[in-house]
Amino acid sequence: MADSIDVLVIGAGAAGMMCALTAAQRGRAVMLLDHYGKLAEKIRISGGGRCNFTNLNAKPENYLSANPHFCRSALARYTPQHFVALLNKHGIGYHEKAMGQLFCDDGSEAIIAMLKSECDAAGVKWCAPCKVEEISRSDAFYVATTRGSGKQDKIRCESLVVATGGLSIPKIGATPFGYQIAEKFGIPIVKLKPGLVPLTFAPEDWKLYDGLSGVSLDAVVSCGKQSFRESMLLTHRGLSGPAILQISSYWQHGEALHINLLPDGDMHALLAEHAASKQLLSNFLTQWLPKSFSEAWCAQMGVQTHIGNKPLNQYSLQERKTIATLLHDWQVIPSGTMGYAKAEVTCGGVDTRALSSKTMECNTVPGLYFIGEAVDITGQLGGYNFQWAWASGHAAGEAV
Ligand code: FDA
Numbered sequence: 001m002a003d004s005i006d007v008l009v010i011g012a013g014a015a016g017m018m019c020a021l022t023a024a025q026r027g028r029a030v031m032l033l034d035h036y037g038k039l040a041e042k043i044r045i046s047g048g049g050r051c052n053f054t055n056l057n058a059k060p061e062n063y064l065s066a067n068p069h070f071c072r073s074a075l076a077r078y079t080p081q082h083f084v085a086l087l088n089k090h091g092i093g094y095h096e097k098a099m100g101q102l103f104c105d106d107g108s109e110a111i112i113a114m115l116k117s118e119c120d121a122a123g124v125k126w127c128a129p130c131k132v133e134e135i136s137r138s139d140a141f142y143v144a145t146t147r148g149s150g151k152q153d154k155i156r157c158e159s160l161v162v163a164t165g166g167l168s169i170p171k172i173g174a175t176p177f178g179y180q181i182a183e184k185f186g187i188p189i190v191k192l193k194p195g196l197v198p199l200t201f202a203p204e205d206w207k208l209y210d211g212l213s214g215v216s217l218d219a220v221v222s223c224g225k226q227s228f229r230e231s232m233l234l235t236h237r238g239l240s241g242p243a244i245l246q247i248s249s250y251w252q253h254g255e256a257l258h259i260n261l262l263p264d265g266d267m268h269a270l271l272a273e274h275a276a277s278k279q280l281l282s283n284f285l286t287q288w289l290p291k292s293f294s295e296a297w298c299a300q301m302g303v304q305t306h307i308g309n310k311p312l313n314q315y316s317l318q319e320r321k322t323i324a325t326l327l328h329d330w331q332v333i334p335s336g337t338m339g340y341a342k343a344e345v346t347c348g349g350v351d352t353r354a355l356s357s358k359t360m361e362c363n364t365v366p367g368l369y370f371i372g373e374a375v376d377i378t379g380q381l382g383g384y385n386f387q388w389a390w391a392s393g394h395a396a397g398e399a400v
Contacts, residue, residue: 014389015372016163022397024122036173051108056100166346178374194343359399
């Protein structure tokens, strides 16, 4: 005999807990299952331990997807203000850091405790750690599980919600299980790749910069039609920092990044203005760039163009033009990314064209729902991913 429940949510992370508490508040009998021993580890480590739990400016344009309008409905029905109201109800302090990004004052544990207490108050049953062995569907879904103690159970549920997240940071419980469930039920997957991730370069392309780890600069980084102006950080293996994490979600293998190293200046005009100066180019550039970077960049330019690092008065008009172009459009081709071990999110996922944008239910498998990061909706850096987790969890929670 199987235990019977209205709704089984697999994955007790951000989206899963929001879905469970919303459904349970409607009077549904809900069980929340997770294979990992600790609750909502991604919330705990997020935002440097302070959880950037939403962004006040969240709108569909902040999300990547093969189906860009899909997120519109859920985001409109559960807004950042709804989540802020929940924090206010629990007396949790928060502050805006920059550009609408809201962080907890006292650490992300407060968000986990808040969601857990909302689930408990609504009567959600917990099943963790617990491994799903098999899922089948006939008159309802039947989920065979093994608890930590080795106890075997079969759970019967009318609605099955998959909230198992993406592939990033496997050491804290990420698995491809959600995608495997989708495949089992014939739901297509949009190709997966690490997002919000540092980019790497071939050692031979990076040897002039590999000693500059920790150096950061303000830059505009572009790829295709996307551009981000934020800080960029050099690492031993390549580039990181907010501007790079942002663009990494849009970058495809083989593409060049276009980096404007002097977003506020017109280098051609500045070089013309100082054409009589005896100052060395690399020293001149330290007005805008860190010295170590300026020297490495000039050395690399010498290798690429044979225009050496000379006093400004020794450059021809054509050379000044070339230098200005290279500074405003420094083109670099990453060899890859730091992968899921360092990625904040997984781009791609369950194809939204197979889901209802109102409820997150699969069009071809009634009763099966996918929410959160498992779905092909990826937010930019800045609290957008949690906002999607809350909004999609809430949308499904209202429907299951
Ligand atoms: P989430 O990953 O939260 O939860 C999935 C749950 O499913 C986990 O509890 C997992 O154990 C469980 N699970 C997985 N496989 C299972 C299986 N086989 N069986 C049972 N359970 C299984 N976003 C943001 O907006 N602001 C921020 O500040 C940050 N910061 C940040 C830092 C770092 C280091 C990372 C890695 C990520 C972020 N993010 C973020 C992204 C954010 O954490 C992420 O998008 C959400 O947690 C996604 O919520 P989900 O509920 O979909 O997945």
